[in-house]
Amino acid sequence: MTKSYQSWNKIPSCKPSQVHIDDWRFENLPASGKLPMTPFGNGRSYGDVCLNKDGALLESAQLNRMMEFNRQEGRLIVEAGVQLGEILELLIPAGWFLPVIPGTRFVTIGGAIANDIHGKNHQLKGSFGAHVERFELLRSSGERLICSRQQHPDLFSATIGGLGLTGMIIWAEINLMPVNSNRMEFEEIPFHSLTEFQNINQQSSDWEYTVAWIDCLSQGGGRGIYSRGRHANDGELQKAQANGCRLR
Numbered sequence: 001m002t003k004s005y006q007s008w009n010k011i012p013s014c015k016p017s018q019v020h021i022d023d024w025r026f027e028n029l030p031a032s033g034k035l036p037m038t039p040f041g042n043g044r045s046y047g048d049v050c051l052n053k054d055g056a057l058l059e060s061a062q063l064n065r066m067m068e069f070n071r072q073e074g075r076l077i078v079e080a081g082v083q084l085g086e087i088l089e090l091l092i093p094a095g096w097f098l099p100v101i102p103g104t105r106f107v108t109i110g111g112a113i114a115n116d117i118h119g120k121n122h123q124l125k126g127s128f129g130a131h132v133e134r135f136e137l138l139r140s141s142g143e144r145l146i147c148s149r150q151q152h153p154d155l156f157s158a159t160i161g162g163l164g165l166t167g168m169i170i171w172a173e174i175n176l177m178p179v180n181s182n183r184m185e186f187e188e189i190p191f192h193s194l195t196e197f198q199n200i201n202q203q204s205s206d207w208e209y210t211v212a213w214i215d216c217l218s219q220g221g222g223r224g225i226y227s228r229g230r231h232a233n234d235g236e237l238q239k240a241q242a243n244g245c246r247l248r
């Protein structure tokens with residue numbers, strides 16, 4: 001009896017015919033007959049892209065290892081089921097950060113790549129896929145391919161934002177960005193018109209993260225709150241754990 005799965009909006013709840021929670025490191029995808037297969041990360045999608053009614057769901061929960069962390073060059077190789085929040089716990093004490101983060105820490109690396117997620121620094125860093133160096137893709141044919149901008153570039157591009165339709169990502173190598181502090185500077189600025197909004201926005205080019213809420217129903221239209229943040233320079237990085245290594 002398979003359990004029901006939901007995405008973040010909880011509609012619809014969906015029961016796949018089969019669920020496979022395997023260790024995909026060495027295994028092939030299951031022979032699921034004619035059932036369509038869909039990878040499942042952590043179900044934080046707004047819509048139903050991670051669901052597969054009456055099909056087969058391939059959970060990535062067991063792909064939970066951090067594989068290699070190059071602290072000098074800022075590169076991380078990590079399995080696809082690891083969540084971004086877990087990664088930040090490892091990175092920040094070492095002075096590194098993910099270049100793109102969404103509004104929740106509970107997103108897996110596989111989900112971040114397959115939905116090519118964006119952050120509030122999209123204007124500076126682009127989306128998540130821009131920072132992926134390579135990944136291993138397990139195809140339904142059983143093939144395992146290392147994909148990068150040089151190797152299988154078409155599959156590399158199609159998998160970034162590909163909603164899991166090209167295969168199952170097993171691990172990925174991500175380029176990181178350096179930070180000097182575990183703290184953020186943050187400001188919230190009220191505005192009362194779109195012109196005011198545009199002025200604040202133009203003066204915010206040295207803020208890494210920017211976002212605004214606009215009340216379109218307000219009289220005259222366009223009042224809102226502009227939020228901007230950046231990594232502080234003068235804070236401290238937390239000390240790394242005693243053994244200096246938290247790789248699993």
Ligand SMILES: Cc1cc2nc3c(=O)[nH]c(=O)nc-3n(C[C@H](O)[C@H](O)[C@H](O)COP(=O)(O)OP(=O)(O)OC[C@H]3O[C@@H](n4cnc5c(N)ncnc54)[C@H](O)[C@@H]3O)c2cc1C
Nearest residue numbers: 041042043044045102103108110111114115117118164169
């Ligand atoms: C509170 C909240 C805030 C959010 N903020 C943002 C935001 O600021 N920016 C943004 O872009 N998004 C945002 N999102 C959406 C979220 O980042 C994406 O939907 C993300 O893809 C969810 O990741 P997941 O690991 O839960 O994957 P799932 O939701 O389980 O799956 C997402 C897609 O990835 C595929 N997939 C999952 N794992 C793999 C794998 N190993 N190999 C191949 N394909 C795979 C699935 O088939 C599916 O198509 C937010 C979501 C929430 C709940």
